[in-house]
Amino acid sequence: xxxxxxxxxxxxxxxxxxxxxxxxxxxxxxxxxxxxxxxxxxxxxxxxxxxxxxxxxxxxxxxxxxxxxxxxxxxxxxxxxxxxxxxxxxxxxxxxxxxxxxxxxxxxxxxxxxxxxxxxxxxxxx
Amino acid sequence: xxxxxxxxxxxxxxxxxxxxxxxxxxxxxxxxxxxxxxxxxxxxxxxxxxxxxxxxxxxxxxxxxxxxxxxxxxxxxxxxxxxxxxxxxxxxxxxxxxxxxxxxxxxxxxxxxxxxxxxxxxxxxxxxxxxxxxxxxxxxxxxxxxxxxxxxxxxxxxxxxxxxxxxxxxxxxxxxxxxxxxxxxxxxxxxxxxxxxxxxxxxxxxxxxxxxxxxxxxxxxxxxxxxxxxxxxxxxxxxxxxxxxxxxxxxxxxxxxxxxxxxxxxxxxxxxxxxxxxxxxxxxxxxxxxxxxxx
Numbered sequence: 001x002x003x004x005x006x007x008x009x010x011x012x013x014x015x016x017x018x019x020x021x022x023x024x025x026x027x028x029x030x031x032x033x034x035x036x037x038x039x040x041x042x043x044x045x046x047x048x049x050x051x052x053x054x055x056x057x058x059x060x061x062x063x064x065x066x067x068x069x070x071x072x073x074x075x076x077x078x079x080x081x082x083x084x085x086x087x088x089x090x091x092x093x094x095x096x097x098x099x100x101x102x103x104x105x106x107x108x109x110x111x112x113x114x115x116x117x118x119x120x121x122x123x124x125x126x
Numbered sequence: 127x128x129x130x131x132x133x134x135x136x137x138x139x140x141x142x143x144x145x146x147x148x149x150x151x152x153x154x155x156x157x158x159x160x161x162x163x164x165x166x167x168x169x170x171x172x173x174x175x176x177x178x179x180x181x182x183x184x185x186x187x188x189x190x191x192x193x194x195x196x197x198x199x200x201x202x203x204x205x206x207x208x209x210x211x212x213x214x215x216x217x218x219x220x221x222x223x224x225x226x227x228x229x230x231x232x233x234x235x236x237x238x239x240x241x242x243x244x245x246x247x248x249x250x251x252x253x254x255x256x257x258x259x260x261x262x263x264x265x266x267x268x269x270x271x272x273x274x275x276x277x278x279x280x281x282x283x284x285x286x287x288x289x290x291x292x293x294x295x296x297x298x299x300x301x302x303x304x305x306x307x308x309x310x311x312x313x314x315x316x317x318x319x320x321x322x323x324x325x326x327x328x329x330x331x332x333x334x335x336x337x338x339x340x341x342x343x344x345x346x347x348x349x350x351x352x353x354x355x356x357x358x359x360x361x362x363x364x365x366x367x368x369x370x371x372x373x374x375x376x377x378x379x380x381x382x383x384x385x386x387x388x389x390x391x392x393x394x395x396x397x398x399x400x401x402x403x404x405x406x407x408x409x410x411x412x413x414x415x416x417x418x419x420x421x
Contacts, residue, residue: 041197041231042284070186070405072332072367073278073292099277099285101193102183102407124185126194 027053027115028060030108035092039104039123043095046081050089050110050117057089060112064093067105098125162249162264162301163209163217167419172207174415181396181410184403186368192398197231203242215254219247219268229284238286242274247297261304266316270295293332294321308345313338333361333370351380355394361405370405373397388417 028050035045052058062083066074084092098104106121163170180199182192193199203225210218223242230236247268255262274290281287299316316339320332336359343353355376363369376394383389392415396408 041194041229042234043232069368070183070370071277072330072364073276079281097283099280099288101180101191101197101199103186103405124191126182126191126197 026117028058028110028112028117029053029055030110030117030119032106032108032119032121034096034123039096039098039125041098041101041125043097045092045094046096046106046108047086048091048093048108048110048119050091050112052114057087058112058114059085059089060110060116062091062093063109064096065107065109066096066098067107068100068102069105070102071100098123101125162251162255163211164419165214165254167209167421168211169420170207170209170417171420172205172415172417174203174205174207174413176203176205176411176413177201178203179410181398181408183407184370184372184405186405188401188404190398190400190402190408194231196233198229200228201239202226202228215251217249217251219245219249221245221247223274223289225289227286227288229286231284234283236283236286238282240275240287240289243270243290243295244273245270249301255303255305259306261302264301266297266299266301266314268297270297291320291332293323295319295332296321309342310344311340311342313340315339330366331364333364333367335362336360349382351382353378353380353392355392359406368405370403372403372406372408376411386419388419390415390417 029052031049031051033047033049035047046064048062048064050058050060050062064081068074079095079097081093081096084094086092096106102125104123104125106123108119110117178201180193182190185191203223205224206222208220212218222244224240225242226237226239228235228237245268247266249264249266251262251264253260253263270291272290272293275288276290276292277285277288278292279288296319297316298319299314301312301314303310303312305311314337316337318335318337320334322329322331324330337357338359339355339357341353341355343351345351355378357374359372361367361370374394374396376392378390378392380388380390390413392413394411396403396406396410398408
């Protein structure tokens with residue numbers, strides 16, 4: 001499944017830690033983690049886990065947006081990552097490509113008939 | 127941006143013949159604004175080769191974050207530069223950059239580059255910097271044309287084929303200089319205003335910038351000059367880009383063995399310390415510039 005892309009022109013106020021920050025939730029909880037443990041310059045695999053209100057894994061449609069607030073651009077790569085379903089409610093996005101060192105905002109949206117959810121994570125790419 | 131400042135700084139400290147007039151000649155803070163000709167010069171052509179190495183970046187919390195182990199970001203850049211006098215007060219300029227980027231990370235090495243953003247500029251001298259003791263004062267304006275490839279349109283790994291900003295940037299500023307032989311100083315204040323761009327149906331607006339550049343130098347010998355440069359830059363927050371700032375220092379040595387030819391070597395470095403920057407890169411730059419003047 002190909003991902004849909006859009007630019008996120010959000011104001012950037014402060015750095016966040018490496019743990020995901022739920023942006024909003026309406027029935028779904030979304031967790032993000034990089035497969036290698038941390039984001040690195042170049043290609044990465046981002047794991048997305050989706051749960052319902054009972055913390056049960058839930059399949060959903062997943063979309064992702066990358067933005068670099070310091071430089072005002074997106075992921076800088078014409079090739080979108082592939083979305084692979086690994087298990088119920090578990091998806092891998094690859095390659096998530098960070099084209100330069102710095103702070104990036106990763107924003108993931110998940111939608112399914114049970115509801116929707118979002119997660120946002122600031123990552124420091126070195 | 128600072129790389130281009132240094133390139134033009136090279137031209138600044140070597141132009142002209144009478145010492146106090148030539149000392150501060152041809153400075154500029156950005157590539158999109160014009161450097162200065164000596165009063166007797168009709169035109170100048172220049173070529174600069176620069177090596178840029180990123181030391182790291184400043185985070186949104188003003189932390190100086192070095193590049194990770196196994197990560198490198200380098201650039202070899204060539205700038206062709208020209209100035210032509212239209213009237214006694216008006217000078218036009220053109221700068222054409224070519225760059226080659228080399229980046230490595232996580233075992234991947236990528237090489238790419240091409241034409242950057244071509245810049246045209248104009249300088250209008252309200253007060254000519256001449257043989258009198260009064261300071262010079264000029265208005266400077268320019269535009270960077272997005273002839274380079276923006277990072278959002280980069281296709282190669284690590285965006286090594288990105289060579290431009292992706293939008294036109296209008297620059298406006300003032301420049302002043304003063305000399306007391308053998309010393310000279312110059313200050314430039316330039317604002318950059320990016321034009322909004324449409325991306326996937328939404329408008330993106332890069333940050334307006336404001337750069338203050340202070341330069342100074344001394345003529346140590348008829349053929350030898352030393353100079354120093356300091357820059358403080360700010361980017362204002364927009365819907366697309368965060369607030370940021372950085373500082374840099376540099377120095378150079380110029381040799382002018384011929385009235386028309388000059389060579390300059392300079393080095394600059396970002397002040398890579400906590401609190402010295404925010405949301406900006408931290409480059410180290412070394413440049414070799416060649417200038418030829420006609421009159």
